[in-house]
Amino acid sequence: MITTLMEQQRSVTASSQSPRSPSSQPYLSVSVTDPVKLGNGVQAYVSYRVITRQTNLPEYQGPEKIVIRRYSDFIWLRDRLFEKYKGIFIPPLPEKSAVEKFRFSAEFIEMRRQALDIFVNRVASHHELQQSEDLRTFLQADEETMERLRSQETGIFKKKPSDFMQIFKDVQSKVSDVVLGKEKPVEESNPEYEKLKHYIFELENHLAEAQKHAYRLVKRHRELGQSLSDFGKAVKLLGACEGNSLGMAFSELGAKAETLSVKLQKEAHQILMNFEEPLKDYVRAVQSIKATIAERANAFRRHCELAETIKLKEINLNKLSLIRSDRVGEAEMEYNELKAESDEATQTFETIVRLMNEEIVCFQEQKTLDMGTAFHQFAKGQARLANGIADAWRSLLPKLESCSSS
Amino acid sequence: MMGSETEGFEEGRLYASKEEMENLVIDDPLNDTKSSYSNYRSAMSSSAISETHHPLSPSILVTPAESDPLLSPPPYRDIRNPSGQRESSYIEPPAYADVIFSPFDGDHFGDVNGVESPSRNSDNSGRFSRSLGSSSSSSLASSSDYIKITVSNPQKEQEASNSIVPGGGTYVTYLITTRTNVPEFGGPEFSVRRRFRDVVTLSDRLAESYRGLFIPPRPDKSVVESQVMHKQEFVEQRRVALEKYLRRLAAHPVIKRSDELRVFLQVQGKLPLPTTTDVASRMLDGAVNLPRQLLGESSSVVAPHEVVQPAKGGRDLLRLFKELKQSMANDWGGSRPPVVEEDKEFLEKKERMNELEQQLTNASQQAESLVKAQQEMGETMGELGLAFIKLTKFENDEVVFDSQKVRANEIKGFATAAVKASRFYRELNAQTVKHLDTLHDHLGLMLAVHSAFSDRSSALLTVQTLLSELSSLQSRAEKLEAASSKIFGADKSRIRKTEELKETIRVTEDAKNVAVREYERIKENNRTELERLDRERKADLLNMMKGFVLNQVGYNEKIANVWTKVVEETSGYAKESS
Numbered sequence: 001m002i003t004t005l006m007e008q009q010r011s012v013t014a015s016s017q018s019p020r021s022p023s024s025q026p027y028l029s030v031s032v033t034d035p036v037k038l039g040n041g042v043q044a045y046v047s048y049r050v051i052t053r054q055t056n057l058p059e060y061q062g063p064e065k066i067v068i069r070r071y072s073d074f075i076w077l078r079d080r081l082f083e084k085y086k087g088i089f090i091p092p093l094p095e096k097s098a099v100e101k102f103r104f105s106a107e108f109i110e111m112r113r114q115a116l117d118i119f120v121n122r123v124a125s126h127h128e129l130q131q132s133e134d135l136r137t138f139l140q141a142d143e144e145t146m147e148r149l150r151s152q153e154t155g156i157f158k159k160k161p162s163d164f165m166q167i168f169k170d171v172q173s174k175v176s177d178v179v180l181g182k183e184k185p186v187e188e189s190n191p192e193y194e195k196l197k198h199y200i201f202e203l204e205n206h207l208a209e210a211q212k213h214a215y216r217l218v219k220r221h222r223e224l225g226q227s228l229s230d231f232g233k234a235v236k237l238l239g240a241c242e243g244n245s246l247g248m249a250f251s252e253l254g255a256k257a258e259t260l261s262v263k264l265q266k267e268a269h270q271i272l273m274n275f276e277e278p279l280k281d282y283v284r285a286v287q288s289i290k291a292t293i294a295e296r297a298n299a300f301r302r303h304c305e306l307a308e309t310i311k312l313k314e315i316n317l318n319k320l321s322l323i324r325s326d327r328v329g330e331a332e333m334e335y336n337e338l339k340a341e342s343d344e345a346t347q348t349f350e351t352i353v354r355l356m357n358e359e360i361v362c363f364q365e366q367k368t369l370d371m372g373t374a375f376h377q378f379a380k381g382q383a384r385l386a387n388g389i390a391d392a393w394r395s396l397l398p399k400l401e402s403c404s405s406s
Numbered sequence: 407m408m409g410s411e412t413e414g415f416e417e418g419r420l421y422a423s424k425e426e427m428e429n430l431v432i433d434d435p436l437n438d439t440k441s442s443y444s445n446y447r448s449a450m451s452s453s454a455i456s457e458t459h460h461p462l463s464p465s466i467l468v469t470p471a472e473s474d475p476l477l478s479p480p481p482y483r484d485i486r487n488p489s490g491q492r493e494s495s496y497i498e499p500p501a502y503a504d505v506i507f508s509p510f511d512g513d514h515f516g517d518v519n520g521v522e523s524p525s526r527n528s529d530n531s532g533r534f535s536r537s538l539g540s541s542s543s544s545s546l547a548s549s550s551d552y553i554k555i556t557v558s559n560p561q562k563e564q565e566a567s568n569s570i571v572p573g574g575g576t577y578v579t580y581l582i583t584t585r586t587n588v589p590e591f592g593g594p595e596f597s598v599r600r601r602f603r604d605v606v607t608l609s610d611r612l613a614e615s616y617r618g619l620f621i622p623p624r625p626d627k628s629v630v631e632s633q634v635m636h637k638q639e640f641v642e643q644r645r646v647a648l649e650k651y652l653r654r655l656a657a658h659p660v661i662k663r664s665d666e667l668r669v670f671l672q673v674q675g676k677l678p679l680p681t682t683t684d685v686a687s688r689m690l691d692g693a694v695n696l697p698r699q700l701l702g703e704s705s706s707v708v709a710p711h712e713v714v715q716p717a718k719g720g721r722d723l724l725r726l727f728k729e730l731k732q733s734m735a736n737d738w739g740g741s742r743p744p745v746v747e748e749d750k751e752f753l754e755k756k757e758r759m760n761e762l763e764q765q766l767t768n769a770s771q772q773a774e775s776l777v778k779a780q781q782e783m784g785e786t787m788g789e790l791g792l793a794f795i796k797l798t799k800f801e802n803d804e805v806v807f808d809s810q811k812v813r814a815n816e817i818k819g820f821a822t823a824a825v826k827a828s829r830f831y832r833e834l835n836a837q838t839v840k841h842l843d844t845l846h847d848h849l850g851l852m853l854a855v856h857s858a859f860s861d862r863s864s865a866l867l868t869v870q871t872l873l874s875e876l877s878s879l880q881s882r883a884e885k886l887e888a889a890s891s892k893i894f895g896a897d898k899s900r901i902r903k904t905e906e907l908k909e910t911i912r913v914t915e916d917a918k919n920v921a922v923r924e925y926e927r928i929k930e931n932n933r934t935e936l937e938r939l940d941r942e943r944k945a946d947l948l949n950m951m952k953g954f955v956l957n958q959v960g961y962n963e964k965i966a967n968v969w970t971k972v973v974e975e976t977s978g979y980a981k982e983s984s
């Protein structure tokens with residue numbers, strides 16, 4: 001298995017929490033490997049082996065645990081985490097494939113595997129998320145249990161990933177409506193937060209455009225490789241027709257062109273894995289933040305509504321106690337219940353705010369690291385390619401010289 | 407740059423010598439400067455058929471042509487150098503070899519490309535091969551010859567008022583400037599205005615005069631394109647094509663010395679070459695004449711001087727029919743024609759030419775795809791760079807965290823590199839286009855080859871037809887002899903008939919001899935031209951490969967440098983295993 005740069009990077013961050021000092025930070029390292037196509041026809045799907053490798057967490061002690069999971073299981077985990085850990089930017093998952101044709105192509109499967117591996121490890125290295133019970137279930141439960149849980153989900157979580165995406169989008173548009181002031185604003189008047197929201201929404205546009213061009217660049221490499229190969233073949237045939245030293249020169253030229261075509265195809269793959277994917281991942285991460293923003297808006301709205309309701313209830317209660325109504329007790333109970341709810345809502349909201357503030361710092365740092373790495377890899381690849389091309393053509397020059405003097 | 411230096415130098419010297427030339431007495435008969443030379447069109451005029459000129463001698467030495475009396479004499483007469491020597495080369499043709507193929511030293515490349523004219527490849531490479539000292543069969547054509555043609559300054563002009571269309575049609579003329587040291591032109595620099603129709607005329611006259619040679623094909627008439635494209639674009643496209651065409655003509659060892667070309671380049675005002683009347687009117691003339699021919703009122707025998715031109719496209723329909731009949735007899739008749747294409751070597755070469763054409767077509771197409779792919783690579787790289795520049799600006803505008811500042815910086819470095827690389831790709835591609843154009847050019851030359859080969863077959867057909875005719879005439883003569891010898895008394899009409907027949911046979915015999923000589927001449931032309939083409943093509947294609955490879959090396963080195971810088975700048979993000 002080829003370890004991509006993202007996986008390496010992940011292992012570095014994990015190793016920074018290495019087991020050298022026993023009292024060091026908790027760590028948990030997971031592998032998603034061995035994709036296998038199962039089932040037939042429309043029902044076909046890919047299963048992955050999920051191996052819990054290194055850990056010092058007490059919940060995971062024992063022999064190395066290996067489970068079999070499929071894409072929808074990952075979706076389940078993500079949804080559970082999203083529900084439970086409001087305020088935290090849940091790591092993004094790769095999209096469901098839109099085009100049926102590519103669902104089982106080797107490249108697609110490998111890209112998905114890589115993304116799933118990164119997902120799990122990000123969850124596992126997040127100090128809060130790693131303590132999730134759902135994560136434990138995901139990493140340890142047997143297949144039947146997993147299947148039961150997966151199909152048991154009620155509410156929005158019963159939906160297929162595509163439906164979830166739709167809800168996601170609805171939430172997104174609702175949030176943007178709110179942000180753009182389309183709806184009656186029940187929103188925070190927090191200038192810093194406004195700035196953040198604006199930043200996130202704009203950022204997604206910029207990144208999406210960059211990613212689009214990165215993907216096109218992959219295609220261009222493939223196309224150039226193909227046309228070089230075709231050109232090489234044509235030139236060889238021309239050489240065969242000409243004969244003599246000219247013919248030999250052509251045949252060498254053609255052979256070189258074909259060699260370079262292979263280099264280009266390789267580089268195309270590298271760019272796809274180590275540059276375009278990280279960019280896509282960045283976009284997904286931003287979308288995940290948008291979902292959290294939506295959650296925060298919901299929490300805020302609920303907090304406000306309950307605060308309003310509580311006020312009314314309080315007034316009512318006072319009124320009743322003043323006239324010594326026999327409904328006072330009932331009202332008092334209601335009031336207390338509501339107060340508890342309101343407090344909870346406020347707490348939820350405040351937790352989200354606190355968490356988001358922490359998360360955004362981490363996010364920015366992490367992304368600087370990710371992009372720096374991606375740029376470095378890209379530049380290395382391009383330099384290697386260009387030097388390879390220059391060297392290959394240069395080696396042809398003495399031959400051409402000797403041809404013209406003959 | 408070497409090219410511009412020599413040009414400056416040459417201009418100074420030319421100027422002086424032009425003055426010198428003007429002061430000389432110009433009264434030498436044209437004949438003096440001629441050496442033995444086969445005049446290709448001399449058969450058209452009787453005066454040319456004299457003992458000193460063999461109209462169909464096989465040699466094609468490259469010396470100035472005698473001007474045809476049918477043409478008005480060129481205003482510039484041949485000037486005799488007072489020293490009696492041929493103007494030796496004080497003008498080096500620009501050393502394009504050095505300019506193009508200087509070993510890549512980084513910044514040099516920018517200059518190299520700006521200087522070159524679009525039609526660098528085919529016309530100069532011929533000279534390139536010669537200046538390399540590779541043996542040339544044309545002993546006289548040396549690198550001292552210099553004809554540089556420029557086409558410029560397109561202008562709209564009005565048709566003369568006697569046109570049918572009210573208000574008159576407009577057409578475009580181009581200024582054609584020639585700079586040369588060839589004495590026959592009588593001047594170092596001169597210009598004329600010509601329209602496209604004149605070019606068609608020139609091309610047609612050359613095709614008639616130089617049968618068997620590989621004459622560079624002229625630009626298309628492009629009737630559709632002229633309607634569809636923007637006028638300016640079309641005119642520019644045509645200007646470029648005309649320049650390329652004229653330069654190719656001037657690079658051809660024989661054509662560069664032709665009267666037709668000289669007259670085209672020099673004679674002011676109306677082009678003094680017979681225009682190509684359209685086929686219809688010629689056919690009409692021929693149709694009118696045909697009944698007379700059949701009735702015996704008009705000559706039904708091909709005159710010797712007409713035999714040197716193909717039957718097709720001429721006015722003599724009867725001859726056309728006879729040759730058509732002969733070609734059918736060749737293909738379908740039982741007996742072998744009297745003379746056939748026997749030259750095995752030629753047939754093999756013809757086969758090779760066909761194969762070559764196929765491969766050139768293929769390679770040319772793939773070259774186009776390659777160029778397109780390179781172009782798109784450059785464009786997409788540029789777009790990627792721009793997207794990241796927008797991103798870096800955005801991050802800087804909205805910066806809150808230090809990590810953002812750092813990231814914005816990395817993005818900027820990356821984006822800058824991508825934009826630089828994109829620019830290099832596009833420059834590389836512009837050069838690649840020029841180099842790989844050689845393939846297109848040589849593919850275009852195949853047209854000329856086909857033409858020359860078909861000159862040969864039509865000349866052969868003429869010979870075959872005449873031989874058949876001769877043999878049938880002779881058998882008629884024998885029959886007549888046999889018949890008249892039986893009758894005792896001399897029949898006046900029969901005697902007359904015999905005499906007439908004998909005359910016809912004699913004329914036909916003459917025509918046949920002329921036709922045979924023409925055929926042989928064309929065969930020789932084919933042979934030498936094939937040699938020349940092979941030589942020049944080899945040189946051109948090697949040049950192309952060298953240029954292509956050098957460019958790839960140079961630009962890829964530049965691109966590698968750009969990215970290596972980014973690698974260094976982002977080395978902090980490097981991982982242990984890569």
